[in-house]
Amino acid sequence: MLQITDLHAYYGKSHVLNGVEMQIMPGEVIALLGRNGVGRSTTAKAIMGEVAPQGSIRFRGQEIAGLPNHKIARMGLGYVPESRDIFPTMTVRQNLMLGIKNMRKTGRWSIDQMLEMFPNLARRADNPAGVLSGGEKQMLTMCRTLMGDPELIIIDEPTEGLAPLIVTQVGEMIAEIAKAGVSILLVEQKLSIALKIADRVYVMGHGEIVYSGTPAEFATRDDIRKEWLEV
Amino acid sequence: METLVFALLNGVIYGLLLFMLSSGLTLIFSMMGVLNFAHASFYMLGAYLAFTIMEGTSFWIALFLAPVLVGLVGMVVERYGLRRVHAQGHVAELLFTFGLAYLIDEVVKIFWGRTAVNYRVPELLDFPLFTLYGAQYPAYRIFILFVAAFMLVALWYLLKRTRAGLIIQAALTHPHMVGSLGHNVPLIFMSVFGVGCALAGLAGVIGGNYFVTDPAMAVQMGPIVFVVVVVGGLGSLEGAFVAAMLIGLLQTSAISINASLADIFGFLGLGPHTEVGEITIASMAPMLPFLLLVLILMIRPRGLMGEREV
Amino acid sequence: DTIKMAFIDPLSGAMASSGEPAYQSFILAAEHINANGGVNGNEIEILGLDNKISPKESLVQLQKAIDQGARYILQGNGSSVASAIIDAVNKHNQRNPGEEVLFFNYAAVTPAFTNEACSFWHFRFDAHADMKMNGITDWVAKRDDIKKVYLIGQDYVFGEAVAAAAESQLAEKRPDIEIVGNELHPLAKVKDFTPYVQKIISSEADAVITGNWGQDMTLLVKAAADAGQEIPYLTFYGGSSGAVATLGEGAVGTLFQVSELAANQEGISDEQNALVAEYKERFPDYDYYYHRAFVTLEMFDAAAEKAGSIDPIDVAYALEGLSVEGGYGTATMRAEDHQVQQPLFITTVSPDVTFPVDNTDLGWALVEGGVISAEAAMEPTTCEMERPE
Amino acid sequence: MTDMTATYAALEPSRAEKFRQRTVPLIAFAVLLLVIPLFNPSRSMVTLLNHMGITIVFALSYNMLLGRAGLLSFGHAVYMGLGGYFAVHVMNWVADGSGFWGAVPVFTMPAFGFGAGALAGAVIGWPSCRRAGTPFAMISLGVAELVAAAGFMFDSLFGGEMGISGDRMSGPEFLGLSLGPVDEVYWFIAFWTFIGVLGTYAFTRTPLGKLSEATRDNPERVEFVGYSPQRVRYLVFIFAGAFAGMAGGMSAVQDEIFTPENLSLIPSGAILIATYVGGIRYFTGPIMGAIIMTYMGSNLSDYTAGWLLYLGLMFVGVVMFLPNGIAGIVYGTTDTIRAGRLGEVWQSWLIRLAGLVLIATSVITIVEVAFRWSEGYGEVFEPFGLHLDTTNLLTWVLGVVPLVLGVLLVLKSAKGESK
């Protein structure tokens, strides 16, 4: 589904991605692990065309590196950024509406369904999204992306800054999404969640992939964990 | 009575013209956050283009073609100018349009000269519609009324087709995010700017022969358009309409008042032959809009009907 | 040698339409003099300096002109600028003896400049407001059908002067005339004169007198035409470029102008008519309008010849009392106040002319009895001139 | 504690550095002002220099708002104008010569302008400074229109369209300067320009000056470190008004006249352009902008009718491509050279320069030919003996080919740089 070969990316002069290789099969949930600052978010951004990528990124066989981000999104990629860019002056409902790419086609989810699934959001449906709490914002961002009916969704650090209870909720939500048949690339730090949902994990270190395997295999690799994940 | 009727009639027409001129600015501002200083220059461009087109063909073709051309110019400006500056924030955008106004003014002078061109009301509409208290009322003014009404309705529709508006607003602050959701942000910006400019162009087509088409018309209209937009509440179409009417009526009725300040404030001991006392209401007409602007911004910074602060 | 004359007027910006034709007139006039052997053998060079119509900027340009060796200053657009230049020239000549400069004013017509504020260094080649008003009021005096007059003008020295002149002269010549309105509007700020015109209509005036110029002229008559008003508009500057074009046929018989120029009349020399035609050919955007520019240089030429010098002080003394045959009548520079005395003409727009204007078929034709002799136009002066040496 | 003092000393720039960065430029500036007359500039040159001095102070005062406090004003000329008007009135009182005023030297006019500007800032700033951003900009626009309109109305204060004139030669002499000839006025302007530069610079070094920057960056946070952003803006506004008024006082003496249009949007717009073109992020930016714009405004119009167009092009060009203005280029260049990186970049710079020259060639050709075509004086653009009129093929070649080539070169060098 998504095939990344020899991906490089730069911020000005600093070389952040250094030949990332990765692939995601249809329906798969992949967790991308790694310490802070190794370039996981940058990988996500490079896929979405927000950071100029060098190398090859193929989505369902088509080269997407270098395309403007709306084209990439229209091909069926969804992105939930780390910065949770909700549109603060608009209501929750309007935010969700903006996630829809094509008003004429109904996707897997409708706005009402979304609100049903997340009573927290439903309560605030007609409030400006800017006043939501951090957790509510995170949910909103994810729901909004789902409205666009993506085939593959990239979620960057969904649980950051969330209350423990909500973290569990978000985890469940992601599992739910996966069940609907959407492939997921999950950028996470909380191992507990990542390992629970993922079909496979990639570990990133200094701009390249240093390990890949199933959660079960990974559980046995304390060395990797020590070297690349723990601080 | 007579004075009142005239003041009303003229005020409404002037107000409608102001509204036509400011609606495009309102559109651009509310959707893109760009305070387009060159807006009045697009208005001028519309008038001049209409003049040239009309020479070759007819007014009716100009009425359609000139705004379209101005809109295209606007899109080019957005594509190759504003878009570049956008990343540097609103002040840079504002300054860009500020400089653009200079440029358009000069280019107009090159092509059409420094003096007024003879852009006239089309024959078809050039007749007195009725006579009122001994003064004729030109049919063209009623035409203005209709065009303005049409514009109001059309814009209303556009703005209330909310999704397009929403996307643009969101793209204003989070262009990347909106792009990631699959919307073609640059195209939308370009179109909005184009439409806004085309509206200014339309106002130019209509206003250019109602007033005079000369290279100074942009400079003269520029500030007042801002007053309308700000007083009405930035981004509020209804507000712009109300403000345009208010200012139109205020200015025209002030002119028809013969009283001086001494006549009004005489009871406070203001003598008729003091400098302040001698000032007539009529002579204050041009500054009234700005007085209104400052007062409104102080008392109610979001304008008459704006939803957010300027 | 070349004699540098600095033309300081708006050559860019909104007011360029007033400065440009004057500049062109001076250029053409200088070419003619140069072709005829120059001024005492010296060529005239006109330096065009743009003052952007600002009095302050004019002083900067004045300084620059003097530095480039110009000893003669030409200016006219706007009495405010003229007043600043008179003041500055006075100061300069006082501070820099031996480097005196003269100011030839060709259009700023506030009477004060040749009355209480007169200066030896200032010469005015246009009839001042009171004189022009004489022409208008004489004409009005003869029209018994005019009973009510409306005054409208621009709110600055010149507009005030026009209003004052109209009031006092009408009171004298036709005490029965009622002045039904006396309005000063802001200079160059009004976009739609309809409300003003409506006021005029309500006042039931039989005629309007105005000193408006530039855009204020054009827009005023336009609003009048739109309202279907057909009373005479007696103006100083109805010939401002654009006004006739704006009015079209409507101008015929309603728009009047008093000036030193009446191109479409009998008995004008072929030479003068050829000049008018030549101007239009050279500068198709404008029409022959600033006749006084030609008179100015002609008088300068004559004075230099008379003095046998091109030094400003000598020329100034020679100018005093000098007469030349202008194209439309003799012009004399009155010594007491440096105010030119020349015949004035009242003209109105007519379709039946040799020299149309504004690229229309219409042009300015003399009205019946529209010639005001220099004597009739003359006004006394209060000037107490201080002369050097 | 002693070692603490040592660390803090290491943090701050060293004494020598401070001297080099702050004192040396000021001394150099003073020396420059002193030696200029040695070159015997012509009278109009001196006049131009005097105007530059005035504009420098004005632009610096404007940048206290725009660059430092982040307040975009469309009406800064109001304060220069009011300061200047007051100074002209004082000059006239001095000329009347009775009592106290008779003893005031005209040399001190900028001080009066300073006071009047501050007062005007204090009065007008009160309502305008409550908000920053667009409301502030719009209020400033409205206020400028209002004050200018009032200027045309109250003749006894502002003299109507004609303005009010004064005579700088009245009153007692100061430092042996009669202030008659412009070269004497030069010393007056030089003195006050220096004071203005020194004053505005010193202001940036005060707590209030720093706070104004903080307020620009993040007004909300300022509130949570104990300051009222409104108050900060208001105080800065008063100072900006004061220095603008001082420039007005200088101008009153130099030009001896003030007119209501000095209060209007036009000079306000001009100072905005000058400041921005110079570079609002640097203290010296406005100085550069003032020098260049004064020069262009007063001399370019002698060479070409298209000076406004060039001005507009230049301004738009700066906004689009040089957000840090001319100062940005100057410092960028010197930094690169100082860092010894000239070797790496000189090629790309040369390419860019060549590209810019080509673009300029085209632009100038187009503009000049166009203006002559539209002007109808029958004049033809004849650079270097070439006869370029609209029918000449060469005109079109020169108008298009260098433009295309130039743009390509500039793009190329930009690409080279980013690699």
Add this chain to the structure above:
Amino acid sequence: MTPALELTDLRKSFGPAKIIQGVDLSVGKGERHAIIGPNGAGKSTLFNLISGRFMPSSGEVRLGGELISGKKPYQINRMGLSRSFQVSNIFTNMTVRENVRCGVLYSMGYGYSFWRNIGNLKEVSEKTAHILDEVGLLEKANLPAALLPYADQRTLEIAITIAGGADVILLDEPTAGMSHSETDRAVALIEKASKGKTLLIVEHDMGVVFNLADRISVLVYGEIIATGTPEEIRGDAKVREAYLGEEAEDAA
């Protein structure tokens, strides 16, 4: 002894939405008090009410016994209460040192002064350097704040907050987004900086909370459902249900 900070029946609604519904809280002098609660419970809103950013709909806030509700943020700050923000809120175009100096200035008595050269204010410079040293940003002192890495920006946020030497310090999720080691460093810093002062802190990281706090209040839907020592809170069934969920076991 008067409490350092006292909230009585504090309420705040935005339109129809009642966000804070009658909070009573009293924080003693020198106490480190943590507020926890699910997302959207109103923790940041509470901070905004205390620090003057929002006006309470009703109720009172007292600082050292003095009524501060209704006052402007800068007035409250001058009375000795300082806060940090959940999202870094720093002066991005200024250097780190200038950022901290802004925090220091007022407390050293240099109001809006414009007659002093800031470079010559020795005690300001010393205090600034001292704080930079304390938070470990000394080496980066002359970097523009915008260029700092995220964690350093969070640290700077804290530095500005403590710079003014306020007695009552409010920190809103100071460690959000930090890695473990960064969090540990931040906690150490907070511990040091809050010595002898009153601290009110919002955190989701239970490690931090249980480490740092003397007492904990749990805010759920605008109401405090429990206040007590860390042990009491951990054992509280209501809290478990409403907030801690399963992870409580991990932490326990």
